[in-house]
Amino acid sequence: MIDDTLDRPAAPVSNPGPLLIGSPAPRFSTRTTMGDRSLDDYRGRWLVFFSHPADFTPVCTSEFIAFSKLYPEFRALDCDLLALSVDSLFSHIAWVRSIKERFGVAVPFPITEDPSMAIAAAYGMIHPDAHDASTVRATFVIDPDGIIRAMVWYPMSIGRSVAEIFRLVQALQTSDKEAASTPEGWHPGDDLIEPAPLTIEGAEEPSPSADAPDWYYRVRKS
Known part of the structure; x- marks a missing residue:
């Protein structure tokens, strides 16, 4: 059969x-x-x-x-x-x-x-x-x-690159958990990028990090 x-x-x-x-x-x-x-x-x-x-x-x-x-x-x-x-x-x-x-x-x-x-x-x-x-x-x-x-x-x-796919999963999970973005080449432990402010008032608020180069690029520790 x-x-x-x-x-x-x-x-x-x-x-x-x-x-x-x-x-x-x-x-x-x-x-x-x-x-x-x-x-x-x-x-x-x-x-x-x-x-x-x-x-x-x-x-x-x-x-x-x-x-x-x-x-x-x-x-x-x-x-x-x-x-x-x-x-x-x-x-x-x-x-x-x-x-x-x-x-x-x-x-x-x-x-x-x-x-x-x-x-x-x-x-x-x-x-x-x-x-x-x-x-x-x-x-x-x-x-x-x-x-x-x-x-x-x-x-x-x-x-x-399997290592890059693994890093991508790590970045997605961290972005979700921290409500932040990850910069180029990010790995766990690296700084995260804060959402850019959408108002003049927000742009004038101090950055949580002294290392931020300008209002639209604010970073914080992960």
């Missing part, structure tokens, strides 16, 4: 339209290397949801090794990782086994299958003029309420 569940597509994806920062992340449910998953499973936690062009490719392998090594640090931020490509579940499993055997690294997070390309299409991971079904290197940071807080895109030939 043929088991037609082996190639079953992902459940329908809710897609309200073009995705922007601040948009609700399209909901989905499908199979992964660690069992069935849905976007709703990650409510209440941060999520880095990222696509890779294909299994068994060198740049993707380097990224997965980096994500795996930094996984405990992501988890310490209450942030999960979830990967996706349009390859089959069996291809994902074989690739994960190969990474462990050849590089000594166990991939500790699930990889989503998407043979129907429904999820990739909902998230814009496949260019409409692409010559094949490969996804670009898209990364979405989704907050505990299911809202897209950041999107980062890389071409197929360029590996993304």
Whole structure:
């Protein structure tokens, strides 16, 4: 008897339209290397949801090794990782086994299958003029309420910086907690930027830091 569940597509994806920062992340449910998953499973936690062009490719392998090594640090931020490509579940499993055997690294997070390309299409991971079904290197940071807080895109030939994605999650969480912005290259412990005053009276108020160069650039300790 043929088991037609082996190639079953992902459940329908809710897609309200073009995705922007601040948009609700399209909901989905499908199979992964660690069992069935849905976007709703990650409510209440941060999520880095990222696509890779294909299994068994060198740049993707380097990224997965980096994500795996930094996984405990992501988890310490209450942030999960979830990967996706349009390859089959069996291809994902074989690739994960190969990474462990050849590089000594166990991939500790699930990889989503998407043979129907429904999820990739909902998230814009496949260019409409692409010559094949490969996804670009898209990364979405989704907050505990299911809202897209950041999107980062890389071409197929360029590996993304996992350390920068980790820093991005740290910055988003700190900005939310402190009601402040983070300057270029910010890392935990660095100064934060206060919201700029919106009135003359506010601009004339003294800065909480003596290091502020002017009224529109006020910093404070994090």
